[in-house]
Amino acid sequence: MNRDEIPPGTLYLLILKTLALRGELHGYQIADSIQRSSDDVLQVEEGSLYPALQRMLIKGWVTAEWGTTAGNRRARYYTLTAAGRKQLSVEVSQFERVIGAITRVIQTV
């Protein structure tokens, strides 16, 4: 099954949106959610999630807390902050702008 790669830089967008929709998630859940929401089209190399999450922690877009999973295991749960929500809308509008431009180029042909 050949899954398409996601365009670079949109990983943050996906993670932010996922957290905005679902609230508190840990790393595996985020990866799973993205995969399922995209109908298995997007193949996220799951490892690349973690550096991205670290960067979002630095920027203050998410906060992390250790908690317990359903299966009684320790996991780190990420939540969106107010700054994160703002960043989400910024990224969404930027993405839409780019996609709009590309679409216009394609359609003109």
Next chain:
Amino acid sequence: MSWTGEFARRIRMLLHRRQFDVDLEEEMRLHLELRQEQQMESGMPAGAARSAAQRKFGNATRIREKSHMTWGWEWFESLVQDVSYGARSMLRSPALTIVALLSLALGIGANTAIFSLLDAVMLRSLPVKNPSQLVLLGTGTSWGTSDSFPSNTDIYSYPFYREMQKKNEVFSDVAAILSMRNVIHGTVEGRDGAEPMNVQLVSGTYFSMLGVPALMGRALTDEDDKNEGGHPVAVVSYAWWKRSLAQDPSVLNKRLKIGSTLFSIVGVAPPEFFGTQVGDSSDIWIPLSMMKDVPPNQQGYNDNFSESLYLMGRLKPGVSMAQATSNVNLIYQQIMRGLSGPNVTQTNLEKLPSTQVPLMSMATGLSSLRREFSDPLKILMVVVALVLLIACANIANLLLARSTARARELAVRQALGAGRMRLIRQLLTESLLLAMVGGALGVGFASVANRLLLHMVSGGMETVPLDVSINMRLLLFTLAITVITAVLFGTIPAFRATKLQLTDALKDGRGPQGAGAKSPLAKALVISQVALSLVLLVGAGLFLRSLVNLTNVDTGFNKENVLRLHTDPSSVGYKENDPRLTALYQQIEERVSALPGVRAASYSSFTFHEGSWNNNVVVAGYNADQNVDVKHNVVGNGYFAAMQIPLLAGRTFGTHDTATSQKVAIIGEHMARTMFPKVNPIGHHYRIGSLDSPEIEVIGIVKDVKFKSLQEKPVTLDYVPYTQHPGYLQDFEVRYTGDFSTISTAVQQTIHGVDRNLPITRVTTLNEQVARSITNQRLVAQLSMFFGLLAVFLSCIGIYGLMSYVVARRTNEIGIRMALGAERSHVRWLVMREIVLLVGVGIAIGVPITMAGSRLVSNMLFGLRGNDPVSLVASVGILLLVAVMAGYLPARRASRVDPMEALRYE
């Protein structure tokens, strides 16, 4: 806002790095487990599920690294890593490290110490407002009192100052200070006993022009300078307040008794202000209006021709030096033309138009110390810089040797993927670490050496008040040269060490390539060390011989076994021109001459290197240039006996030369020759000063003496008896036999027997005083000798190190030679030949550099020229000898090689 939050988060991560790594590890492990479970749920067996999970996840190590790197501390962590690695490897080879650190400490420390002196004497600006706006009229080289016309452009009269202040258009403020310091003994009111005070007479505008506010009370104002004798006020320095009054808060109520006047202290200057003469701190500032009341009680306040003040001004904003110079000269001409007096003769008036007043920036203050030490300090700065270079060459060689030993380690790291730049960065960090530690040690060394240097500069009397302590500027300087040093000695070895053929290096760490590449560079370094050492040695030799020449100069008088001291009658109520002074001096001379062990005793105004009283002299029939400087020395009858100056004709002063008898003088040979060229001067007459002065008869001729410095050409000098010229005389000299301290105590007791309160200062010998006049030459000679020997020593180490290495490398070859029948002595010769060749090339390169360098310093030498062959030959000889000694041990080691061992040595 988010920026600071981000920064705070990054800092927090830095502090909790380990916890972070553990957390991330656990998080990723959970992810993998969950993925594995999910795969197993869809039916995969455990092993396959795990592999699938890992594949989906990606390269865990890489991901961990990337996560770590997003926090941005990688540069810092690798720096810490490099530093600790460097420290460990330094500790692993302690001998090399100690040698390197010592050389660095000495090199950097020496540079810092000399620079601190240089900075204090030459570079530091005065601690006043906008020092760059300050200018001095004249060059500041002359000092004293003069009456010439046109005036000496360095010193001016008080009325001239007032005129300049009124008429100029370029200065926002003008000030004047007496060009001499008055070292007197005054009393703090209410205390017993006089204490020495450095009094500086200044104009009322002094403090306001400099922009120096008072710390307590007020500074002097122009009002304090308006009428003669009416303002007995004084401002004291912070240092004096601390030293003498123990920072007594009621200082403003205190009064000082100076001479016979009571001065009220009206202010205390701020702590960093010491006056305007660098190296010469003033204790007390008194307005010029009081000059008559401060010993030596000058009368020149209203005298157009009593020229003794330095004039200084603050340029108005926007005014250039050129504009100021032309305006000042214009006014100078105006003022001079308006004067009339006995010196305003036709001849002198003709000289007026060509008299130019130069302006000099006064941002760094006035300083006689600077004039004396400026050239020596510059020379010494070059010397220590060269020593540092030699030390750097040594360390570079040491590092090159060590990098050959580390070739294997570096090859392994490169093979594992380390970039060349990364390795070079690490090696440079190690060099920087070495340099920093060496630099820190150097600063410690410098702070000790500073004090020693200051002591040497002070020439044996009280320590010159220079601030040479370690300050920010000095530390920055040290840091700069430390970094430069590290770059100098670290760069080439770093690049060399990382340029490796990996397979060769990995095989046995000692490929022929690495060894071969090192040798020419190492040889070049040693050759340059030898060349620089030659330069330093020759320089030291030149200065040393120059010093020896100076100490052997015939001074004309006999400087051995003469005690001299100062007495200060002004502080016990004797006024200038007080008739009791003559009696006092005579009484002291009589009583001291009667002591056992004393051959002669006399008072005089000068002995040697103390300044002079210059006046023009009118000789009938001699078409004198009215500005011929004749120096006068006022002396007692026993002067020539005390100083053992040979009498060539006529007689010396005697008891019949009194205040009422014919005025007499004794002249020096040179004066006899120039002013009385064809006749016997004895019996002839002349006048001192002007045609109104009394006629003076020449009664004797004495041998020429050195008066101001050992290097001077013969001076026109005459002597007059103090019975006919009463006034303050500062010097008292006693020719003695026997032990100095016994005589000294006896003399001082005798003086106190005449007047119990007469302060006695500066007890020393004439020999010491002469020695003090060549302090800077002694400083240069001693220090250049020390650094020259240090340089040779460092070069020795370099040669020894290189030779040991070369011998080790050629052990194989030597073994073969010996197996084929070579004698031990032949092997020794082989090695020595290499050394001699090296040193020979070094000397050949060094000689032209030396020649060029010595031409630069020839004007500092005395009695020999820059290309003095003796110094050159001696230095070459010393270098060769030392190099041979340094190389002897490796040569011997080479000759001791056992052929069997050598052949097996691979």
